[in-house]
Amino acid sequence: MRHAAPRTPAPHSAARAAVSGFAGLLDLALGDHCAGCARPGGRLCPSCARALRTPARPCRRRPGCPPVWAAGGYSGLERTVLLAFKERSARGLARPLGARLGGAVAAAAGHRDALLVPVPARPAALRRRGYDPVLLLARAAARASSTARMPGAPVLAHRRRVGDQVGLDRDRRRDNLTGALAVRDPAALAGRRVVVVDDVVTTGATLAEAVRALRDAGAAVVGGAVLAERR
Template sequence: MERFTAHPPLVRTPGPRPALAVLAALLLGDRCAACGRSGPRLCRRCAAGIGARAHRCRHRPGCPPVWAAGYHRGLDRVLLLEFKERGARGLAAPLGARLAAAAAAAAGPRPGVLLVPVPARPGALRRRGYDPVALLAHAAARAPAARGHRVAPLLVHRRRVADQVGLDRAGRRANLTGALAVRAGPAGVPGRARGGAVRGAPVVVVDDVVTTGATLAEAARALRAAGARVVGGAVLSERR
């Protein structure tokens, strides 16, 4: 079995490479993020190595039914880390297409469901310079599997939360309870937002990874409090 590494070595090419070409490669990404081969950010061989069928996640307390495109291990984990932590934004399209399959499974036969991304914490947003889950949600909405679903950035952080890494299930729930709210619309009226009316709208909550389910549970709580009908959740990978 071929090994994939999070930091593939650069392939040496004969002769000196112009500085502009090197800079373009760094900015645009002319190597596969998984195996390091020259080409797109995800080559065909590696794309074929990740599953295309979404699976139903095990139940987490407080969560709606959640579907995942894969498990948080192997190539799935490598690609997500490259996209989320190492600035490989070119992976948004192929990862978004996988997320679209999970979102379609979560939405069921309903067309035009609102895909509501879990918002990045302000500190993480400043550090990365972009919101990875929002990018994934928009890429998923453009995929053929989306069936008219559209992105609605309805959620905002209403207070500071600690980093979830290292917290157990109880700690994550305590950290996140009451942390999210639906953004106020015109004249500060809750229940109206940039995607139109929230009340009664079918919603699928979108995130990158589900671990204990505390984040998805808090997002669902905030949306239900505003009158939304949360029909499911969709993530790229499930951590077990």
């Protein structure tokens, strides 16, 4: 009886598997160390957790954006912990970071009921990471909130390819994103109070495109909430 020869994995599949395996080993190696200071004691030690308990603050106004609130800045400890969550597969940070984001969500919503709509990850970034960081943050923020709610299904979707925003200035970011997002089910959003959620706001181009798509669908976008404002 002849046996089929084992298939050789495609190069890109093998590369993804290698990256995923390395990330898993790194996660095990660092799992008992704080993402902020690297001291033993869990994903986020009490000292770093206290340092991150800052009140939400209003961001400077950006073209096309509603009032946006940030849980903090994008430097030092705040940046280190956020990058660990996004780039080092530290998914366990979603809960404390989401709770921190909750303050910005409440301020953006005016402490009234609102639907949280996370900015969706680019497909390439989603494949690379294996998860959507902003979606996890929004879910955690909703669980920590008494007024904010997550929709039952994804609201926004990419309808065309978008390049990486890193290194682009404001105008090029805007051109890169214009018309990139669409609402999956416009009828479900008509008249709903919405807060757009993202991890970092820089020029505001990403938030502005999300707001454009949501308002075109009839949603009442009352604000935006982010973990960090990058000035």
